[in-house]
Amino acid sequence: MLLQLLLPLGDQVGGLNVVRYITFRTAVASLTAFALSLVLGPWLIARLRRFQIGQVVREDGPTTHKAKAGTPTMGGLLILASVFVPTLLWADLTSAYVWIAVAATAAFGGIGFLDDYLKVTRRTHYGLAARYKFAGQILVAGAVGVAIVVLADQAPARYSTELILPFFKNIHPDIGWFYVPFAGLVLVAASNTVNLTDGLDGLAISTFAVSAATFTALTYVIGHAVFAQYLLLRFDPFAAELTIFCGALVGASLGFLWWNAHPADIFMGDVGSLALGGALGTVAVLIKQELLLPIVGGVFVLEGLSVIIQVAAFRLTGRRVFRMAPLHHHFELLGWQEPKVITRFLIAAILFALFSLTTLKLR
Numbered sequence: 001m002l003l004q005l006l007l008p009l010g011d012q013v014g015g016l017n018v019v020r021y022i023t024f025r026t027a028v029a030s031l032t033a034f035a036l037s038l039v040l041g042p043w044l045i046a047r048l049r050r051f052q053i054g055q056v057v058r059e060d061g062p063t064t065h066k067a068k069a070g071t072p073t074m075g076g077l078l079i080l081a082s083v084f085v086p087t088l089l090w091a092d093l094t095s096a097y098v099w100i101a102v103a104a105t106a107a108f109g110g111i112g113f114l115d116d117y118l119k120v121t122r123r124t125h126y127g128l129a130a131r132y133k134f135a136g137q138i139l140v141a142g143a144v145g146v147a148i149v150v151l152a153d154q155a156p157a158r159y160s161t162e163l164i165l166p167f168f169k170n171i172h173p174d175i176g177w178f179y180v181p182f183a184g185l186v187l188v189a190a191s192n193t194v195n196l197t198d199g200l201d202g203l204a205i206s207t208f209a210v211s212a213a214t215f216t217a218l219t220y221v222i223g224h225a226v227f228a229q230y231l232l233l234r235f236d237p238f239a240a241e242l243t244i245f246c247g248a249l250v251g252a253s254l255g256f257l258w259w260n261a262h263p264a265d266i267f268m269g270d271v272g273s274l275a276l277g278g279a280l281g282t283v284a285v286l287i288k289q290e291l292l293l294p295i296v297g298g299v300f301v302l303e304g305l306s307v308i309i310q311v312a313a314f315r316l317t318g319r320r321v322f323r324m325a326p327l328h329h330h331f332e333l334l335g336w337q338e339p340k341v342i343t344r345f346l347i348a349a350i351l352f353a354l355f356s357l358t359t360l361k362l363r
Contacts, residue, residue, distance in 0.1 A: 025090040029244045030251035032086035037255020048072035056125045074116045076272020082252035095241040107140040108278030112270030137188045145183030166359040169232045186290045187281035193300035194277030196326045201262035203342045207299045207349040209253035214296045214353040216246035231360045239287045298352030
């Protein structure tokens with residue numbers, strides 16, 4: 001919005017020309033998101049406490065988590081507000097990419113909000129039934145996939161249903177309408193794995209911030225003609241505006257981490273974790289880096305796989321592979337203190353992100 005308002009004034013006021021640059025608007029969007037999180041955080045925490053919207057701890061979880069009961073939850077509302085406001089202020093609102101990303105994030109957040117609301121009102125950790133939650137996620141993810149396919153049919157020069165394989169520069173299979181279920185799988189997986197990671201103070205939001213920062217770099221590079229050509233990436237100038245959205249995700253994540261760091265003053269809840277995972281998946285499919293997402297979000301993949309392995313092993317053999325799933329609980333039960341688990345998972349997230357960036361040239 002501010003881009004449309006300030007850009008025409010650039011000829012009269014020279015300093016306003018900086019709004020033309022993606023780098024400037026991304027930096028300002030990040031700072032705006034961070035500031036909103038810091039300013040609104042205490043107000044939201046106080047309101048949630050006043051209305052007794054507190055965390056309900058699972059009975060079968062680690063015993064050390066009992067003390068977390070009653071901590072204000074649904075803090076994902078703070079994250080979403082801190083992402084949407086700077087995105088709408090600083091991004092080019094004529095970009096279809098921006099609106100798809102914002103709409104998908106809001107829709108996944110809506111599913112998470114309903115899940116959190118049911119948990120709070122019922123005073124139980126059981127919220128929205130799994131079949132309804134998955135149905136909602138599949139519906140939203142399918143809509144994103146359909147939007148991309150339709151846009152690819154209308155403007156093939158701008159949008160594509162091709163897949164870009166990491167490490168392979170000349171293999172770009174076009175899967176056409178099969179892209180819809182593929183995109184659906186990417187978004188649902190991303191949303192749920194971030195949700196599974198949200199089990200320790202600051203764990204999900206810190207590792208997500210690393211992934212969001214990685215996609216901020218990727219969107220900028222793909223939207224820059226020189227960098228995209230040098231790295232043999234598919235140049236997409238319209239994807240550049242997603243850099244502002246990703247920058248806002250980073251700023252909002254860091255701002256929320258201020259309040260969510262151990263010991264947490266507030267939890268994001270499913271309204272935050274489902275929305276953040278959905279945002280990450282949506283950006284990945286829009287910039288054609290779907291197959292790079294599992295590397296960028298390697299920690300989320302490991303968390304998701306730990307649950308799948310644990311459930312499959314128990315059903316097949318009656319035994320457990322891990323002491324408890326998701327994976328972070330396994331290390332807790334091994335004797336690692338919560339801050340140590342969080343720090344080491346964050347280190348792993350950074351290493352995954354760095355490795356993902358090296359794949360851009362190792363092709």
